[in-house]
Amino acid sequence: MWHPENPIRHRLPPARWPTRQEAERALLFTPIRIGPIWLESRTWVPAMVPWRATEEGYVTRNILDWYARFAAGQPGAIVVEATGVRDIKSGPLLRIGHDRFIPGLRQLVETVRRQSGGHTRLFIQLIDFLTVKRRVSKEKYFDRFFTVKDRHRRALVELTGDERWLDVDDAEVRAFLKLAADEVHDRVLDERELETLRYGYRERVTDVHLPHIRDLPKVLPEIFAAAAWRAREAGFDGVELHYAHAYTMAGFLSALNTRTDGYGGPREHRIRLPLEVYRAVRERVGSDYVVGVRFLGDEVIEGGSRLDDAVYFGVEFARAGFDYLSVSKGGKFEDAKQPKVGQAVYPYTGRSGYECMPTVLSDERGPFGRNVPLAAAIKRAVNAAGYATPVVTSGGICTFDQAEGILQRGEADIIGAARQTLADPDWFLKMRLGRGDEIRRCTFTNYCEGLDQMHKPVTCKLWDRVDLDEPGVPLSDDGRRRLVAPRWDGRRER
Numbered sequence: 014m015w016h017p018e019n020p021i022r023h024r025l026p027p028a029r030w031p032t033r034q035e036a037e038r039a040l041l042f043t044p045i046r047i048g049p050i051w052l053e054s055r056t057w058v059p060a061m062v063p064w065r066a067t068e069e070g071y072v073t074r075n076i077l078d079w080y081a082r083f084a085a086g087q088p089g090a091i092v093v094e095a096t097g098v099r100d101i102k103s104g105p106l107l108r109i110g111h112d113r114f115i116p117g118l119r120q121l122v123e124t125v126r127r128q129s130g131g132h133t134r135l136f137i138q139l140i141d142f143l144t145v146k147r148r149v150s151k152e153k154y155f156d157r158f159f160t161v162k163d164r165h166r167r168a169l170v171e172l173t174g175d176e177r178w179l180d181v182d183d184a185e186v187r188a189f190l191k192l193a194a195d196e197v198h199d200r201v202l203d204e205r206e207l208e209t210l211r212y213g214y215r216e217r218v219t220d221v222h223l224p225h226i227r228d229l230p231k232v233l234p235e236i237f238a239a240a241a242w243r244a245r246e247a248g249f250d251g252v253e254l255h256y257a258h259a260y261t262m263a264g265f266l267s268a269l270n271t272r273t274d275g276y277g278g279p280r281e282h283r284i285r286l287p288l289e290v291y292r293a294v295r296e297r298v299g300s301d302y303v304v305g306v307r308f309l310g311d312e313v314i315e316g317g318s319r320l321d322d323a324v325y326f327g328v329e330f331a332r333a334g335f336d337y338l339s340v341s342k343g344g345k346f347e348d349a350k351q352p353k354v355g356q357a358v359y360p361y362t363g364r365s366g367y368e369c370m371p372t373v374l375s376d377e378r379g380p381f382g383r384n385v386p387l388a389a390a391i392k393r394a395v396n397a398a399g400y401a402t403p404v405v406t407s408g409g410i411c412t413f414d415q416a417e418g419i420l421q422r423g424e425a426d427i428i429g430a431a432r433q434t435l436a437d438p439d440w441f442l443k444m445r446l447g448r449g450d451e452i453r454r455c456t457f458t459n460y461c462e463g464l465d466q467m468h469k470p471v472t473c474k475l476w477d478r479v480d481l482d483e484p485g486v487p488l489s490d491d492g493r494r495r496l497v498a499p500r501w502d503g504r505r506e507r
Contacts (some may be wrong), residue, residue: 030449
């Protein structure tokens with residue numbers, strides 16, 4: 014992952030944990046209304062992809078164990094991982110693009126209800142993504158995927174001074190380019206060809222020469238609406254529309270979206286499809302069902318959307334009727350590091366990815382609560398426009414004083430914590446019970462993110478090698494890592 018130049022290794026912020034009586038008075042543990050329902054507390058587990066579904070996208074026993082463990086900590090809400098809305102192959106990621114997925118998802122809902130004692134609300138994040146292919150070798154690229162065009166021949170003539178390139182077979186052009194240096198490729202290939210060669214092929218929402226990309230505004234509202242209906246049928250309390258990071262809907266919101274069909278260019282056009290998707294979802298699931306959105310406060314890429322765009326989007330989302338706004342940052346393909354041959358580009362390896370999940374190796378500002386100002390600015394604008402839509406913030410929040418301070422200052426309405434909750438699924442419960450000194454604190458080194466990057470089952474280094482002989486504990490295929498955090502009895506007397 015990218016890190017700032019001359020990074021500073023930051024210590025974890027000091028933690029002062031509340032007594033049980035103080036926690037009972039804290040804003041963090043007060044209820045809050047989300048559209049038609051209430052959360053028992055303002056504690057929130059954002060979506061995390063654990064890589065535990067089947068290759069066909071079905072719920073597995075390991076998925077049930079994963080969410081059951083978070084549910085045991087009784088957060089106000091859990092958001093189930095990014096779940097594909099189309100019925101297409103997508104690896105070991107959950108899917109909801111067909112009715113056949115409903116039974117497994119219903120079992121997941123029932124598991125969370127049972128393990129949380131009914132204290133935790135459960136939402137599911139709905140995502141669409143475009144094609145991203147693995148980087149291939151230079152030889153394979155020029156043999157199988159490169160199309161020789163007249164502009165390539167003219168560039169070779171200009172480069173070599175030899176006009177025979179205008180008439181030679183395509184195979185000879187490919188053979189020459191396979192052996193050519195990077196400097197030659199820079200002068201002969203265009204920007205997209207160079208990207209495909211060096212990073213792998215990736216579709217964009219602006220590739221309107223492709224019919225299926227051009228027609229996205231026609232098909233996505235119904236696809237998302239059908240997925241949301243299935244979520245309701247499965248028993249989820251609501252859906253979170255994934256409009257963030259490196260995926261389709263974020264592509265439409267991005268300032269890099271230059272479509273000229275009314276769905277790109279000015280931000281008033283870029284938000285058009287996201288609002289059409291929302292309206293289709295709302296019409297399908299009704300007004301008595303939660304529909305939230307996860308979107309970016311800042312893309313953190315050259316030419317990308319910034320906070321002023323996010324403030325506009327947030328107000329328009331609130332005006333449209335979204336039940337909550339969850340604010341993230343970065344996580345884009347455009348500045349990702351070059352993958353190795355045989356691997357796909359990963360959108361959390363560049364600066365934008367770092368800003369999404371900052372580590373203790375940081376600049377002077379540090380990683381803790383780094384993204385809160387984005388949510389605060391959006392919340393101010395939403396409230397000033399006359400809307401009380403709750404705003405969820407997250408990113409390096411790991412102590413009671415941090416969380417409570419954010420709420421007391423009105424910077425957000427709900428506190429999301431992914432990595433700290435992964436480190437200790439019971440940390441919210443431990444705080445509420447006055448047992449904060451038992452919290453296992455995340456070290457923010459992104460061990461978990463490294464596993465995600467390799468598409469390995471995500472765990473935490475603080476517990477994945479602890480008590481591997483515990484009866485019934487699920488283990489990784491090699492038997493070297495446990496797949497759920499150790500149990501904790503939060504109700505025992507000390």
